Amino acid sequence: MNHSPELLAKAARVRMLLMDVDGVLTDGTLWNVPAPDGSIFETKGFDSQDGIALQWLSLPGIEIVKGVISGRVSPATTERAKQTKMRFIFQGHTEKIPLLEQCFSESGIPGVDTCYVGDDLTDIVCFRRVGFAVATANAREEVKRAAHYTTEARGGAGAIRETVELILQAQGKWSEILTKYEAV
Numbered sequence: 001m002n003h004s005p006e007l008l009a010k011a012a013r014v015r016m017l018l019m020d021v022d023g024v025l026t027d028g029t030l031w032n033v034p035a036p037d038g039s040i041f042e043t044k045g046f047d048s049q050d051g052i053a054l055q056w057l058s059l060p061g062i063e064i065v066k067g068v069i070s071g072r073v074s075p076a077t078t079e080r081a082k083q084t085k086m087r088f089i090f091q092g093h094t095e096k097i098p099l100l101e102q103c104f105s106e107s108g109i110p111g112v113d114t115c116y117v118g119d120d121l122t123d124i125v126c127f128r129r130v131g132f133a134v135a136t137a138n139a140r141e142e143v144k145r146a147a148h149y150t151t152e153a154r155g156g157a158g159a160i161r162e163t164v165e166l167i168l169q170a171q172g173k174w175s176e177i178l179t180k181y182e183a184v
Contacts, residue, residue: 001152003166010132010148011170014064015113017057018088018103018126019160021070021077023119024136025050027156030072043076047156053164054084059180062173065107069096071122100126117163119143119155134163 003011022028026044035041057064067088068081074091081089087107090099104111112131116123119139124146127133135147136155144150149166151159168174178184 003149003170007149008170011115011167013113013131014115014167014171016065016067016103016107016109017054017115017117017163017167018067018069018100018130019117020119020123021068021074021091022072023138023155024117025068025077025080025156025160027154028119028138029156042072042074044074045156046076046080047158047161049158050156050160051080051084053161054086056168056177057164058085059176061176062168062171064167065103065109067103069093069099069103069126094122096122096126097129100129115163115167117160118147132167134159 019025025046031043032040033043054066056062057066066086068077068086069090070077071094077091078089088103093099111129114130115132115134116126116130117134118126119136121140121142124143127146133147135144135150136159137151138154151162153159153162168177
């Protein structure tokens with residue numbers, strides 16, 4: 001895909017990738033599953049290609065800080081964040097600005113060097129405070145209008161993989177991934 005020099009410049013600056021969960025890391029579907037004790041717990045599904053892309057961001061020489069800021073609380077999200085080596089895991093918060101600012105402060109990475117991926121209205125406030133705002137293909141139209149880039153892939157179906165590949169390409173690091181897997 002051909003990206004504008006302005007878009008590539010924004011992606012090249014990224015040192016931290018933050019994202020919403022439902023509709024971004026997942027397709028937004030929530031499954032209520034019965035537990036052995038008869039109670040109900042919520043779970044969700046995650047895309048494996050998104051997962052490996054997030055792990056690439058922890059490779060030596062890449063090392064992009066990652067995190068989630070989600071309105072819902074889910075043990076599945078906690079586990080996925082651990083699997084993909086996320087530094088920030090905030091759940092149960094629809095007011096995202098204080099958490100976004102906490103990520104900036106604790107990481108030492110300013111908003112201009114941060115990418116935020118979202119799909120719903122609560123994410124627009126984050127878009128206004130980062131250097132690279134990405135909407136998923138399934139995002140609300142208002143969110144797409146506020147974004148610098150909209151993925152071709154839907155949330156939970158490769159939107160994060162697409163975002164990571166764009167960042168790595170813009171930073172000149174995509175060839176390292178291809179070489180690692182003998183794909184060149």
